[in-house]
Amino acid sequence: MKLLRKILFPIVPIYYMVTWLRNKFYDFGIKTSTTYDVPVICVGNLSVGGTGKTPMIEYLIILLKAQHKVATLSRGYKRKSVGFQLADNTTVMEDIGDEPFQFHNKFGSSIYVAVDSNRVNGIAQLLQQTKPPNIVLLDDAFQHRKVKAGFNIMLTTYNNPFFKDIVLPTGNLREPRQGYKRANIIVVTKCPLDIADTEKAKFIKKINALNHQQVFFSSISYSNIVLSKTEKVNLDVINNFTLVTGIANAEPLVRYLKSKNLKFEHLNYKDHHQFSVEDISNLELHEKLLTTEKDYMRLKKYKSLERKLFYLPIKMVISESEVFDGVINDFIKSF
Template identity: 65%
Template structure:
């Protein structure tokens, strides 16, 4: 992979120029960007890979659902359907995508969950059919046909955007200057109890603009794993198989190792579609622990139900009162 990126280095200036020109055309109004007379909050990133968008969307749902009619709108990555889809009792991970399916399963009584690769059409359909009071856009920072009223940009502590370059040599979908569009920048997956002097160094490197706020978050792991029928304390687990199909499983692996648990790790690519051969391998395992996103894809297999568990996670935000106030102030606007 490193060799490919070195070889592709001459292509990087072309990608940089094209993505910069695209952004400039939107900034100047030469390409149309639609804004809305209702609160639309975008959660996204500059980088490819996992920055914690799903738990951030869930954090916002939990924060807002008691006071507003909330809808989430995602692309529905790798779904088998086309166009606008509103989640219902017949939805599956295949029909709406694993992450939206996760939102629906967790919050179906409280929020509307929709998918549409054309976010502008998705918003119009939600307004026409369901009239939500707040819309949360999942992974739409580069979807500039929609002008969200509030942008939350996520970047990981281990691989921050300000130390990266654009594709194909780096991981950035667009140049670093795109961060200027954010209202809030959250450094995610930080170590617990990150020192204030290190936070200050990171803020200095981010160099936020006057309108921008920087926050730090970490992953909060539950103390038990959950199946369709029962729960088990993490400390009571033994000799299990960890199955992950996410962008970066390292934080989860480190968490389980820190607990001195005995497990093997089957690590698949992000959004992996489990084949019959994969399921045959998993059928031979005594106990399987996975992520909630992977659980949404695997729970359909009857042979796995009795031994399949997921570990719930949450986003833990430093100075969360200030963060919450900024979000609710915008939602009230």
């Protein structure tokens, strides 16, 4: 794959120009965006791969749901349905995709969870509900400029920041670096828990944040408790297990588990992997399975794995969280 990306380098200028022109058409009003009278917060990134969008959406849900009727809207990657879908008590993972199903599984009817590849239609459908949401969280929609979100949160990872990258197909950026200028907040994700203030200052300088932008730093906090359909046990109890991952980057999780001196083997699948009958037959041979919450959404339906399958919850921890929360609440109060 790395060799192929290098071979495709001549395409980089073409991809750059196409995405640059597309953004300029929106910037100059040649292509139009739809605005809304309710707060719309977009969470996204410039790069492909995992930057922590799901933990950020969950952070915002927890922050806002007590005082507001919150809706999440995603495209529903790899779902088997089409068009607008609003989750209810009959919804299964295949209807909306693994990440939206995770939101629905965790927060239930306290929020709306919807999917639609056409975000304009998706928001319109949400606002037509009998009790419409008063906040819409757009998941992975930074490049979806047909919607003009009132507030943009752009994520970039500590180990692979956007300012060190180039556009596809050789790099990982979906659009040129200057797209960061559309963000209101930039969050550097997956930072070490002990990141020093001097390191933060270096990052902020390299990001070159504009006057209207604020930069925050976040880390992933792993629980010491693992969950199954029926059990809640300490992580240490399931030592000698098989780790099953189908996420963009499993390395941080692997490092965490190794730091706990746990013994395990790792079955690493591609992001959003759809487990086949053969895959499940293979997993049935293992005594204990540990997976991520997102992967658990795709595996929980298999009865044969029910007694051996556990997942490890995570949450996003934001430095200066009170300031971050205040910025979000101030935006909402402006409506």
